[in-house]
Amino acid sequence: MKTYQAKFVTPFSVLGILTEENTLVGIDFLPLNTLPLAPQDEVSTAACEQIAIYLQDAGYCFNLPMSLRNATPHRMKVWESLKNIPSGSVLHYGELAKTLHSSPRAVGQACGANPVPIIIPCHRVLAKNGLGGFMSHSGGDPLQIKKWLLRHEGIQ
Template sequence: MPQLSLHSPLGPLTLSEEDGKIISLDWGWGRDQTETPLLCEARDWLDKWFDEPKTMGTFPFPLDPFGTPYQKKIWAALCAIPVGKVTTYQALAKQVGGSPRSVGQAVGRNPIPILIPCHRVVAQRGLGGYSGDGGLDDKRWLLNLEEAL
C-alpha cells in the first residue's frame, strides 16, 4: 500500500492509498514513501489547507475509510460540516440516528482525521475528546486554525 508523509504544524503525518483512494491519515512518519499522483496531490492540498483552511473547502480527492456502515454514515456527515463550524455529538446523533455515545465512538475511530473533519464535533459542554497524537491540544489547534473557537 503506497504511503507518503508530510511535515505539518501538528507534526509528521502519513497518508495511505489503496485502489486510487485515500484510506488513512496517521500521525508519524511512514516507513515507506511512494509518490503516487494521488498522494502527491493530497499532500500538496494538505500543505495549502494548513495555511488557509477557509479557502480550501472540502477535501477533493476520493476517500475510502475502512469501517462499518454506521461508521461510514457518521464519517460522511462529518464531511458535510463546513470549515469553521462545529456540531455536537448529540446533534450528529439526531441527524444520523444513534446515541451521542455511539457517534463519539465512530468519530473516535475515524481513520482519516483532518480530511474527514472529526475535530469539528464537540461535546455539549466543552471540546469532548480527540484521538489525534496531541489529543485535545491538536483538536483545539485545528479549531483555532479554522476560526471555529
C-alpha cells in the same frame, strides 16, 4: 509497521499518508520529529498538496479518492455528515446523534474510528460541555492537535 506513501510535515504533527490501489486509506498523526517522506504515488501527492492548501485556507474542501476500510453503515452515515460541517463551524455529539437517530456515544465512537482525520473533519464535533475527544483520546497530544485545527478554522 506501516509503510507510508508520504510523511507530510505540518505545524502540529507529521502526517503519515497511507494509500492503496489509487485511493487514500489512512492518515496517522506521527511525532513532529519524524523524518518527512516525499510522496511516493499520485494519491499521496494529491493528499499532500491538498493538505498544504488547507493549511493556508481553512475553508478548502478536500477532493480525494478514498477507501474507508473500517466502515460500517453507521460509521459511513456519521462520516458523510462530518463532511457537511463547514469549516469554522462545530456540532456537538448529541446534535449530530439526533440528526442521525443515533446516540452521542455511537457518534463519538465513529469519530474516533475515522481513518482519514482532517479530510473527514471529526475535529469539528465537540462535547456538550467542552472539547470532547479526538482520535479515541480524551487528553494529551491528540487534543492539542484538535485545538490547533479548531483555532486554524477560527474556533476557540
